Amino acid sequence: DMVSAISSESLNMGKWNFVVFTWSRKKNEAVAYVNGIPGKIGKADPALPNFNLQYNTHTHCELGWKGDDRSNQFSGGIREIIVWARPLAEEEIQRIYNLCVKKKVKL
Numbered sequence: 001d002m003v004s005a006i007s008s009e010s011l012n013m014g015k016w017n018f019v020v021f022t023w024s025r026k027k028n029e030a031v032a033y034v035n036g037i038p039g040k041i042g043k044a045d046p047a048l049p050n051f052n053l054q055y056n057t058h059t060h061c062e063l064g065w066k067g068d069d070r071s072n073q074f075s076g077g078i079r080e081i082i083v084w085a086r087p088l089a090e091e092e093i094q095r096i097y098n099l100c101v102k103k104k105v106k107l
Contacts, residue, residue: 005032007039022087036097
């Protein structure tokens with residue numbers, strides 16, 4: 001893998017889940033959040049010193065499965081995808097999650 005971020009939190013099957021993936025080019029790290037809870041920090045492969053997620057600098061980005069193993073696929077729907085121009089801080093992600101859960105706010 002070039003970079004991966006893994007969460008130990010389980011998805012609530014049949015219910016709404018809030019999943020966030022952050023990438024910091026400056027820190028060269030990724031974090032996956034499930035329902036506001038951060039997972040293990042993932043670092044880009046050190047053999048790829050110029051790795052980043054800018055347009056045309058990688059082959060592709062896939063949501064819902066690991067690119068080299070199609071046997072473990074996500075089966076469900078994704079209602080919204082939002083892309084920010086910067087990695088959100090943990091506090092921002094938790095605040096957005098809490099707003100969505102408590103107030104039923106749509107992003």
